[in-house]
Amino acid sequence: MTGISVAGIQKRFGAYQALTSVSLEVRDSEFTVLLGPSGCGKSTLLRIIAGLEYADGGTIDIGQRRVNDLPPRLRRIAMVFQNYAVFPHMTIYDNVAFGLRTRKTPEAEVRTRVMRMAELMDIGAQLSKYSAQLSGGQRQRVAVARALVVEPEVLLMDEPLSNLDALLRLQMRAELKSLLQEFNTTTIYVTHDQVEAMSLADRIAVMNGGHIEQYGSPMQIYSRPATRFVGGFIGNPPMNFLLDDHHSYSRQVGLERPGKAHSLGIRPEDIQVYREMATQCWPVKVGVVECLGPMQQFTAELDHQMLRVTADPDLALHSGETLYLRPDPAKVCWYDGEGRMLPV
Amino acid sequence: MGLFRVQARAFEPTYPLLQGAEIAVGWYRLDGRVAVKPNPWLPYLLLGPAGIFVLVFFVYPFLQVFFLAFQDSAGQWSLENFRVMVDDFNFAPSLINTLMLCFAVVPVQICLALVMAMMISRVDRGRDTLLYIWTIPLGISDLAAGIIWLSILEQSGFFNSLLGYAGLIDQPLNWLNYQNPVALFFAVVVAEIWRATAIVLVILVAGVGLIPKEYNEAAEVFGAGTWRRFFTITLPLLRPSLQSALILRTLLAFEVFAVVLILGGIDLPVLMGESFKWQFEYRDAGVAATYAVVILGISIAFTLLFLWALRVPEEAQG
Numbered sequence: 001m002t003g004i005s006v007a008g009i010q011k012r013f014g015a016y017q018a019l020t021s022v023s024l025e026v027r028d029s030e031f032t033v034l035l036g037p038s039g040c041g042k043s044t045l046l047r048i049i050a051g052l053e054y055a056d057g058g059t060i061d062i063g064q065r066r067v068n069d070l071p072p073r074l075r076r077i078a079m080v081f082q083n084y085a086v087f088p089h090m091t092i093y094d095n096v097a098f099g100l101r102t103r104k105t106p107e108a109e110v111r112t113r114v115m116r117m118a119e120l121m122d123i124g125a126q127l128s129k130y131s132a133q134l135s136g137g138q139r140q141r142v143a144v145a146r147a148l149v150v151e152p153e154v155l156l157m158d159e160p161l162s163n164l165d166a167l168l169r170l171q172m173r174a175e176l177k178s179l180l181q182e183f184n185t186t187t188i189y190v191t192h193d194q195v196e197a198m199s200l201a202d203r204i205a206v207m208n209g210g211h212i213e214q215y216g217s218p219m220q221i222y223s224r225p226a227t228r229f230v231g232g233f234i235g236n237p238p239m240n241f242l243l244d245d246h247h248s249y250s251r252q253v254g255l256e257r258p259g260k261a262h263s264l265g266i267r268p269e270d271i272q273v274y275r276e277m278a279t280q281c282w283p284v285k286v287g288v289v290e291c292l293g294p295m296q297q298f299t300a301e302l303d304h305q306m307l308r309v310t311a312d313p314d315l316a317l318h319s320g321e322t323l324y325l326r327p328d329p330a331k332v333c334w335y336d337g338e339g340r341m342l343p344v
Numbered sequence: 345m346g347l348f349r350v351q352a353r354a355f356e357p358t359y360p361l362l363q364g365a366e367i368a369v370g371w372y373r374l375d376g377r378v379a380v381k382p383n384p385w386l387p388y389l390l391l392g393p394a395g396i397f398v399l400v401f402f403v404y405p406f407l408q409v410f411f412l413a414f415q416d417s418a419g420q421w422s423l424e425n426f427r428v429m430v431d432d433f434n435f436a437p438s439l440i441n442t443l444m445l446c447f448a449v450v451p452v453q454i455c456l457a458l459v460m461a462m463m464i465s466r467v468d469r470g471r472d473t474l475l476y477i478w479t480i481p482l483g484i485s486d487l488a489a490g491i492i493w494l495s496i497l498e499q500s501g502f503f504n505s506l507l508g509y510a511g512l513i514d515q516p517l518n519w520l521n522y523q524n525p526v527a528l529f530f531a532v533v534v535a536e537i538w539r540a541t542a543i544v545l546v547i548l549v550a551g552v553g554l555i556p557k558e559y560n561e562a563a564e565v566f567g568a569g570t571w572r573r574f575f576t577i578t579l580p581l582l583r584p585s586l587q588s589a590l591i592l593r594t595l596l597a598f599e600v601f602a603v604v605l606i607l608g609g610i611d612l613p614v615l616m617g618e619s620f621k622w623q624f625e626y627r628d629a630g631v632a633a634t635y636a637v638v639i640l641g642i643s644i645a646f647t648l649l650f651l652w653a654l655r656v657p658e659e660a661q662g
C-alpha cells in the first residue's frame with residue numbers, strides 16, 4: 001500500500017514563491033497527473049516529492065513514511081526525466097541495470113530482470129549500444145525501463161513525452177498507459193498537455209501559479225471546472241464564460257442563477273443551435289466558421305460577448321447570419337466574481 | 345523594436361526572406377533588413393594572423409632547435425650532441441628527478457583539484473569568491489613562487505621559526521641542500537603543488553559545470569550514494585576535462601625550472617635546468633637543444649599515452 005500524501009508544501013526561489021501551500025493525496029496504485037501551464041510549479045512539486053529539492057514548509061509521506069528529511073535514494077521511488085537522463089557513458093544494459101546494482105541485487109537476477117524489462121519495452125536489440133546511438137523514442141523507452149525495472153513503489157514522471165514528435169508521442173502514450181496499468185505502480189505524472197492528462201489520468205490536479213486549482217477525475221475536471229482558470233485551460237476550445245451579473249442572459253434562457261453569480265460557464269458542445277427563432281434562446285450573430293471534419297466550430301457574438309460553439313457538420317452556417325442558441329441547463333456552471341464555481 | 349519592424353516589413357517585396365517561419369533564421373540587421381551572408385573565407389581570414397604568428401614564433405624556432413640538436417658544429421648530421429648529453433654525469437639524475445617530480449606532483453594535483461572542484465560545485469553562495477581565492481597562485485610567476493617558498497623554507501625562514509616556537513627543533517635546520525635530498529625534493533613538490541594546482545582546478549571546475557545535473561539526480565534517485573555517484577557518474581563524465589588537465593599539467597611538470605633553480609640550485613638537477621646550464625654556462629647550444637628535444641620527446645609520449653588511456657569512444661560521447 002503506497003499512497004502519497006503531500007500537505008502544505010511551500011517553496012520559494014529567492015523572492016519568487018514557486019509553490020504556495022500545496023496539498024495532494026494520491027491513493028495506492030493511482031495515476032495522478034499534475035497539469036498546468038509552463039512555469040506553474042509542476043516540476044518543482046514533483047522534485048520536492050522526489051527529494052531533489054527541499055520544501056520550505058509542509059510534509060510529504062510516501063506509504064505512511066514521513067520522507068521530508070530522507071534523501072531521494074531512500075524514498076523508494078523511481079523517476080523518468082524530461083530529457084531522459086540516460087547515462088551517456090554506459091551501455092543501455094548498464095543503464096537499465098543501474099538501479100538494481102545500487103540495491104546490491106545479485107548479478108544473475110539483474111540479468112534476468114533487465115532482459116525481461118528490455119523485452120517488455122522492446123529495447124532488447126539496443127542493450128549493448130550507447131544512448132547517443134538511439135533515437136529519442138528509444139531513449140524514452142530506456143528511461144522508462146530503468147525506472148520500472150526496480151519495481152518502485154512510486155513512479156514520478158516529468159513530461160516524459162514532451163520531447164517526442166507528435167506521432168511517436170501518441171503511440172508512446174498508449175503504450176505507457178497499458179504498461180502502467182499492468183504494473184499498478186502509484187504514479188505522479190507531470191505534463192502541460194491536457195489531452196495527455198485526460199487520456200492517462202485517474203485523477204488530474206490542475207495547477208496554476210504555484211497552487212492546485214482543482215483535483216479530481218478527468219470527467220469532473222472537464223464538466224465541472226472548479227474555477228474559471230480550469231475551465232479556460234481545459235478543453236479545445238475552452239469553456240465559454242458569459243458575464244451575467246445582471247441576470248439578463250440567464251433569464252433569457254430560463255436558467256436558475258445562484259445569488260452571487262458573476263459569470264456563466266458553458267462548454268462549446270453543450271449549446272444547442274437553432275436556425276429558427278425559438279423560445280428561451282440567445283439570438284447571436286455568427287462570426288468565423290471553421291469546419292473540422294467531424295464537427296464545425298463557430299464564434300457567435302452576443303451583445304459584444306464572444307461564444308465559441310460546436311455544431312453539427314451538416315448545418316449550413318454563414319458568417320454574419322443570425323442563429324439562436326440555448327445552453328444545456330444541466331451543463332451550465334456558475335462562477336463568482338473571483339472565478340470560483342458556485343454550487344447550484 | 346527591432347522585431348516589430350521585421351514584422352511590419354515582412355511582406356514587402358524588397359525583403360523576400362522575411363516571411364513566415366523564415367523570420368527566425370538567417371542573418372538580419374537590427375533594422376530588419378537581410379544582412380549580407382558571411383563570406384565563407386572569413387573564418388580563415390580571421391584565423392590567418394594567429395596562424396602566421398604560430399609559424400614564425402613557434403614552428404620556426406622549433407625547427408631551429410631540431411637542427412641544432414641533430415647537427416654537429418660543422419653543420420653535419422650527427423648524434424654527437426646526444427652522446428655528450430648522455431655522457432654528462434648530470435644527465436641521468438636530471439632525467440630521474442624530472443620524472444619523479446612529475447610523478448609526485450601531478451597525481452596529487454589532480455586529486456586535490458578534483459576534491460576542490462567537487463567542493464566548489466556544492467557551494468551556492470560565495471562560489472566565485474572561493475574560486476578566485478583558490479586560483480590566486482595562478483597569477484604568480486613560477487620564479488616568484490620559488491622565492492616565496494624560499495623565504496619559508498630557508499635556514500632563517502618561517503618554517504624553521506615555526507618549528508622553533510613549537511619546540512620541535514633547537515636550532516634552524518637547512519632543508520634546502522644536498523645533505524638533505526629528500527627534504528629538498530619534497531620542498532619542490534610542495535611548492536609546485538601550491539603553485540600549479542589552480543590551473544587543474546579551473547579546468548575541472550569548468551568540466552564539472554558541463555555535466556548536466558540530471559545525470560547526478562537520476563543516479564541519486566536510483567539509489568546511488570555520494571561516493572557511487574562520484575565514481576560512476578561524475579568521474580567518467582569528467583574524463584575529457586581530466587585528459588586536458590593531465591596533459592597540460594604533465595607537460596608543464598617536465599618543464600619545471602624556476603622553482604627548482606631557486607630552492608635547489610645545483611643540488612637538484614632537472615632537465616630544463618641542464619638545458620639552461622648548457623646554453624648559458626657551457627655555451628653549447630647544441631647540447632642545450634638536445635635536452636629540449638628530449639623534453640619534447642617525453643612530452644609527446646605522455647600526451648599520446650593520455651590521449652589513448654582517457655579516450656572516450658565516439659558512441660559513448662554524450
Ligand SMILES: Nc1ncnc2c1ncn2[C@@H]1O[C@H](COP(=O)(O)OP(=O)(O)O)[C@@H](O)[C@H]1O
Pocket residue numbers: 013016018036037038039040041042043044045
Ligand atoms: N532552481 C530554481 N531557481 C529559481 N527559480 C526556479 C528554480 N526552479 C524553478 N524555478 C521557478 O519556479 C517556477 C516553477 O518552475 P517549474 O516547477 O519548473 O514549472 P513547470 O514545471 O510547471 O513548468 C518557474 O517560474 C521557475 O522559473
Ligand SMILES: [Mg+2]
Pocket residue numbers: 042043044159
Ligand atoms: Mg517542468
